[in-house]
Amino acid sequence: MATIKQVAQHAGVSVATVSRVLNDKGYVHEDTRKAVLKAIEELQYNPNSVARSLFKKSSNTIGLLIPDITNPFFPQLVRAVEDVMYPKGYTTILFNSDENIQHELDYLKGMTSKYIDGVIVVSNTLKWEHLEPLTVPVIALDRHIDDRIASVTIDNYESSFKALEFLVERGCRKIAHLAGPAHVFTSSERLRAYKDFTQKHGLEEMIQEGSYELQSGMLNTMQLLTKYQQVDAIFAGNDVMAIGALKAAAKLGISVPKELSVMGFDGVEWGTAVTPELTTMQQPIYQIGQKAAEMLLKRLETPGLSPEHVRLNAELTVRQSTK
Amino acid sequence: MATIKQVAQHAGVSVATVSRVLNDKGYVHEDTRKAVLKAIEELQYNPNSVARSLFKKSSNTIGLLIPDITNPFFPQLVRAVEDVMYPKGYTTILFNSDENIQHELDYLKGMTSKYIDGVIVVSNTLKWEHLEPLTVPVIALDRHIDDRIASVTIDNYESSFKALEFLVERGCRKIAHLAGPAHVFTSSERLRAYKDFTQKHGLEEMIQEGSYELQSGMLNTMQLLTKYQQVDAIFAGNDVMAIGALKAAAKLGISVPKELSVMGFDGVEWGTAVTPELTTMQQPIYQIGQKAAEMLLKRLETPGLSPEHVRLNAELTVRQSTK
DNA sequence: TTGTACGCGTTATCAT
DNA sequence: ATGATAACGCGTACAA
Numbered sequence: 001m002a003t004i005k006q007v008a009q010h011a012g013v014s015v016a017t018v019s020r021v022l023n024d025k026g027y028v029h030e031d032t033r034k035a036v037l038k039a040i041e042e043l044q045y046n047p048n049s050v051a052r053s054l055f056k057k058s059s060n061t062i063g064l065l066i067p068d069i070t071n072p073f074f075p076q077l078v079r080a081v082e083d084v085m086y087p088k089g090y091t092t093i094l095f096n097s098d099e100n101i102q103h104e105l106d107y108l109k110g111m112t113s114k115y116i117d118g119v120i121v122v123s124n125t126l127k128w129e130h131l132e133p134l135t136v137p138v139i140a141l142d143r144h145i146d147d148r149i150a151s152v153t154i155d156n157y158e159s160s161f162k163a164l165e166f167l168v169e170r171g172c173r174k175i176a177h178l179a180g181p182a183h184v185f186t187s188s189e190r191l192r193a194y195k196d197f198t199q200k201h202g203l204e205e206m207i208q209e210g211s212y213e214l215q216s217g218m219l220n221t222m223q224l225l226t227k228y229q230q231v232d233a234i235f236a237g238n239d240v241m242a243i244g245a246l247k248a249a250a251k252l253g254i255s256v257p258k259e260l261s262v263m264g265f266d267g268v269e270w271g272t273a274v275t276p277e278l279t280t281m282q283q284p285i286y287q288i289g290q291k292a293a294e295m296l297l298k299r300l301e302t303p304g305l306s307p308e309h310v311r312l313n314a315e316l317t318v319r320q321s322t323k
Numbered sequence: 324m325a326t327i328k329q330v331a332q333h334a335g336v337s338v339a340t341v342s343r344v345l346n347d348k349g350y351v352h353e354d355t356r357k358a359v360l361k362a363i364e365e366l367q368y369n370p371n372s373v374a375r376s377l378f379k380k381s382s383n384t385i386g387l388l389i390p391d392i393t394n395p396f397f398p399q400l401v402r403a404v405e406d407v408m409y410p411k412g413y414t415t416i417l418f419n420s421d422e423n424i425q426h427e428l429d430y431l432k433g434m435t436s437k438y439i440d441g442v443i444v445v446s447n448t449l450k451w452e453h454l455e456p457l458t459v460p461v462i463a464l465d466r467h468i469d470d471r472i473a474s475v476t477i478d479n480y481e482s483s484f485k486a487l488e489f490l491v492e493r494g495c496r497k498i499a500h501l502a503g504p505a506h507v508f509t510s511s512e513r514l515r516a517y518k519d520f521t522q523k524h525g526l527e528e529m530i531q532e533g534s535y536e537l538q539s540g541m542l543n544t545m546q547l548l549t550k551y552q553q554v555d556a557i558f559a560g561n562d563v564m565a566i567g568a569l570k571a572a573a574k575l576g577i578s579v580p581k582e583l584s585v586m587g588f589d590g591v592e593w594g595t596a597v598t599p600e601l602t603t604m605q606q607p608i609y610q611i612g613q614k615a616a617e618m619l620l621k622r623l624e625t626p627g628l629s630p631e632h633v634r635l636n637a638e639l640t641v642r643q644s645t646k
Numbered sequence: 647t648t649g650t651a652c653g654c655g656t657t658a659t660c661a662t
Numbered sequence: 663a664t665g666a667t668a669a670c671g672c673g674t675a676c677a678a
Contacts, residue, residue, distance in 0.1 A: 001435065001458075003671055014649045019673055026674090027647050049436040050382065051671035053373045054654050070402050070592075075393040082419060091433070094417050096405060110414070112324065113372040135324075214596055243596045250598040269393075273537055273566045274597050275573040326655055337665045342657060349658095350663050374655030377670050 002043040011039035022047060059115040061091045065107060066122045067099045072268040080289025081120060088297060101125040118296045124185050137299035139292045143185040150307040152292045154283050156186050159314035160193030163263050163281045164235055166316055170323040172233035172261055176206035176224050178217060178245060180237030187237045190265060194235060210241060217244020232260060239264035239271050239280055246274055261322040276320030283314045325366040334362035345370060382438040384414045388430060389445045390422045395591040403612025404443060411620060424448040441619045447508050460622035462615045466508040473630040475615045477606050479509050482637035483516030486586050486604045487558055489639055493646040495556035495584055499529035499547050501568060503560030510560045517558060533564060540567020555583060562587035562594050562603055569597055584645040599643030606637045
């Protein structure tokens with residue numbers, strides 16, 4: 001690895017001059033510029049990012065903190081973020097927190113010492129006081145954390161309401177809710193919508209709580225279906241649970257959508273892999289990631305912007321699992 | 324952000340002493356050590372990773388180069404790598420190449436200037452000459468690149484053979500192959516096995532090439548099934564295509580596994596989400612990632628180790644999509 | 647237009 | 663046992 005010093009020597013100039021042509025700053029004679037360029041080429045010189053970071057107190061790197069990349073919701077989100085950051089010269093570092101606050105705090109601590117320039121955070125546990133000490137822009141993704149922290153979210157409550165309305169329109173009256181974990185903000189919003197909806201429409205409230213996983217979705221649907229015999233629709237807290245419900249129905253010999261309608265939430269790719277294909281409230285996952293990255297980029301360029309709160313809309317995608 | 328200098332001042336010692344207690348190196352009196360620790364605590368001092376990297380020419384960071392995180396094969400792999408690297412103090416940077424050699428070379432170039440300590444690579448295009456200039460340990464994952472580059476792979480050829488043998492055992496005789504893209508090493512190996520197998524057993528060769536995607540799997544199965552009427556089994560190049568085949572069968576009213584057996588390859592989670600659940604040649608995805616990370620770690624600790632080539636075994640997981 | 651010299655925050659060597 | 667200082671590679675005042 002050649003250094004700027006060697007390039008300077010090779011070109012017969014000083015390091016300052018090399019730095020100038022490197023960064024197009026200050027005056028430099030065309031001839032010397034060419035000589036420097038030639039030296040750079042010959043020595044295959046590549047500026048040292050670490051040294052540059054030390055001086056600039058900035059690493060052209062952002063952190064992306066998510067619960068777990070193996071959750072099918074996140075790969076697309078991650079891709080979106082990288083797809084917008086990379087062309088702008090930023091590297092993205094991914095962190096899996098497993099929703100463990102200790103891990104999250106560890107990561108955050110590491111970031112500042114690495115001159116990470118900004119962070120995108122998906123977390124149910126992180127609060128203002130944890131993020132406040134960070135001197136870099138932060139974007140909260142998927143979950144709103146605090147009014148003082150910019151965020152990109154979707155309208156979980158309203159969308160859930162719409163999903164439920166659709167089920168009623170299609171003639172469902174005994175609608176059960178397969179709820180996600182209570183500590184997850186998005187699932188509690190969806191649950192809240194379900195409760196309000198059933199109350200408003202005078203429908204029976206049938207709730208079964210589980211975790212955001214396939215097995216859980218299946219097992220809990222089994223329980224649900226034995227506990228409440230007359231269920232004619234299931235509104236699941238997310239797609240993975242909904243697919244679990246589909247599996248349970250298949251196992252119990254219940255025909256979907258004829259005897260039972262199943263509605264998911266998220267719009268992950270899995271939903272198109274199953275038969276019948278899953279009807280779902282589709283989040284614009286890729287756009288959410290894009291938007292968050294763009295907001296971060298804006299704050300990177302012009303620091304001190306007031307916290308913006310963007311709310312995207314989920315959209316009902318009717319496929320085959322509902323009447 | 325406090326610096327080591329400020330800590331030294333605060334504790335009334337020199338930076339050298341602070342550095343000593345920080346790194347447990349050299350002698351330092353117990354009293355002064357305590358004073359330093361106290362200063363560190365009071366100033367909330369956090370050593371600057373960038374400055375440290377500059378001096379050490381090492382960033383405690385590794386690169387993980389994969390085609391695309393949205394391919395369901397990779398999230399688990401990525402998790403595995405991070406799960407072993409992080410506790411050892413290493414940060415993992417993920418790069419999505421989209422199998423584009425230019426992107427790959429760009430990433431590689433960026434790595435050296437960042438003092439990245441090692442790389443794990445999943446690529447069909449990268450060759451010895453691209454990796455050779457790297458001065459850090461490299462592990463090739465999933466695809467063998469060169470004898471001189473350590474690798475972790477699975478026995479694609481033999482496993483495919485076993486999968487096909489299983490189908491024959493179950494009475495299938497008209498076995499078609501839904502092949503993955505020709506430029507992907509793993510799929511050409513699986514294709515090769517299919518060809519050898521049919522020849523060995525005197526079976527008709529029925530091949531349809533597609534891409535590693537759901538739609539492609541479905542469409543190509545449709546074509547396959549119209550072109551060759553009597554097909555009684557499909558051996559797919561990967562699980563996603565196999566699931567596409569399942570969808571095609573459902574659409575055509577063909578009952579799986581009664582009229583048609585479907586065999587996948589990979590063992591991604593999706594395979595358990597569909598009905599019938601997918602029979603597949605299951606790769607130990609997580610272990611592959613683990614093993615690669617461990618190999619890298621070993622080479623990080625003791626450089627200059629000769630290239631090791633580990634080959635893991637895929638295992639037949641019989642579920643419901645085969646007779 | 648170009649060069650000198652210092653600072654970014656650490657670690658390691660060499661004195662003391 | 664502790665301190666001063668050079669070095670890591672780069673960018674930028676300031677001087678020339």
